[in-house]
Amino acid sequence: MRKLSSPALRQDKDFVASLQKGLDVLTCFGRGAVKLTLSEVARRTGSSPASARRSLHTLLALDYLESDGKRFWVAPRALLVAHAYLASRPIPQLAQPLLDALSERTRQSASLGKLLDDDVIIVARSTARRSLSTGLGIGSRLPAYCSALGRVVLASLSPSDAAQRVRAMRRVPLTPKCLHEADDVIAEVERCRARGWSANNEELELGVRSIAVPVHDRTGAFVGGLSISVRAERMPMGEFRDSLLPVLQKASLRLGEQVYE
Structure with a gap:
């Protein structure tokens, strides 16, 4: 069967728009949007109140949602959707023990992410005992333009596709150190492409640094980005890079040898 791109699939006669709207509603909840009214859901999904x-x-x-008659929130049954992905796809299962070992060895938090729209979504994660304040978990999203994971994933695209995506996405300065102008972000993506890794120095959150590397399978195909994060006061950027980048790169190679997606 010919594999269609997402835009092409949406124009297909078999595309069910009502299912899309339902999934948009289900996924509009999150941190800071735990319980929502009808009008809030309509605004967040860009749909009409009806x-x-x-x-x-x-x-x-x-039973995917619960309600008190005014506000709605996600019910436990919604976990079945996430579980279907985690249980059926090999890369989260293969990555989790590796991330656990990486986090235990470095005492830092490690994540595996894939591109989703203008963000990177975390598909596997291990949190160090000295956890970060970002509160990331599986299913969390990071903006691609200003996260180390995001730039690694963008660098997996062709230069023209990456530049087009960056210019089209919404970019705001999340911290005073955040690169958000299109030309600056594109330059960082190209730097990542050339050297094989990306860094984020307090751009996403003040006090948090991260580095990320790509993961390629045995055929050389890109399958995701692998990152590790540290509190800024624990380690200067240079020391962070010199001591943990080789460890991260080794973990990436090991994971890539096991991936069979």
């Missing part, structure tokens, strides 16, 4: 109401009613009837 459309949002139908989706909410359906998800409530199927």
